[in-house]
Amino acid sequence: MVQNSADRASLQSVSSASLPGYQGSKDEHLKRLRRIEGQIRGLARMVESDTYCIDVLTQVSAASRALDSFALGLLDVHLHHCVAQAIADGGEDAEAKIAEASAAVARLVKS
Amino acid sequence: MVQNSADRASLQSVSSASLPGYQGSKDEHLKRLRRIEGQIRGLARMVESDTYCIDVLTQVSAASRALDSFALGLLDVHLHHCVAQAIADGGEDAEAKIAEASAAVARLVKS
Amino acid sequence: MVQNSADRASLQSVSSASLPGYQGSKDEHLKRLRRIEGQIRGLARMVESDTYCIDVLTQVSAASRALDSFALGLLDVHLHHCVAQAIADGGEDAEAKIAEASAAVARLVKS
């Protein structure tokens, strides 16, 4: 289903050694993580100051959604870059990359 | 939602072959769905016979996990077949197929 | 934290042998389950007629959300009836009922 290419070996040696798919959007991803880190620190401050349980839980749900969004954003660039490149290059690596992305999705859905 | 239309055949002939990626594993997917349908019917029987709430909830969690597994199996064949084929074919359709798969993953993670 | 009551044994023998918390809303719960069963059968029809993977996945997400709502509705009546009754009755059973509800919530969150 996925075409082999004469260039495969050389393309791979470039792509595997090279930068991750989120390279072009690195700042945005780091900004999201810093915001989530701030949310977690905010949770600690809430617990330290004896905030009512339910109010803490509401903020946990917000942090949890932010973490899911970060993961989905990262997966999206991974599919568009790493996986798409591996498929365009063809060969065994393409199948492996798809299986790996599938397994990552399964971990996200179950976590 | 997926009614046939005059445009559909021509659109399909452009985007990819007309059969879905799960064509080769259709029986397995149908078998899983029949099992989940049985689990839902089992839940109704439990409620009808006044089964203790917690025991019903335990079976809901099992049905929910089975539904997630069905979805992940379908997504896996979709990535290996439809998405991989669109990328191998190249062009705009590849980007669209990846964006569409990404959105489906987001719905699964959030549901 | 939970007060003991002289009536505990007799109250328990009534409540434990008796009907589940959803007794008063049984029809509504059964109606929801029948709707979910219909959604699962709809999924099987989609697969049988070779519906596009992504359209099937969209319907899986809808069925999954419906199953979650059913579970949350059942948990709500369980907390309002069974758990509240056990706590009002006091004694060891109250702690056990709370631990059991907590474990059911953990299964729902992780499934």
Added chain:
Amino acid sequence: MVQNSADRASLQSVSSASLPGYQGSKDEHLKRLRRIEGQIRGLARMVESDTYCIDVLTQVSAASRALDSFALGLLDVHLHHCVAQAIADGGEDAEAKIAEASAAVARLVKS
């Protein structure tokens, strides 16, 4: 969100003792949050050093599970203390506390 207000003290004295249910296990909860904060900072370091997307996603799943466990632990003490106390005290506040806990569970299940 949880600012102090003139009304708060009096409201609290009605609804329950002023300290949250997790008072007795505060250190454990803070320890968990510090660990999660470390996991989020670890994610930022991974992104900064161009770690492969899938490896980042694996760590996101771990952080997400840790956050769920923190929430479930907090909910558990909330049910055992705040909710149980409100029910033992009886009155309208009991129903309100149960409804509130139920809504918090729904947010956790859906997030």
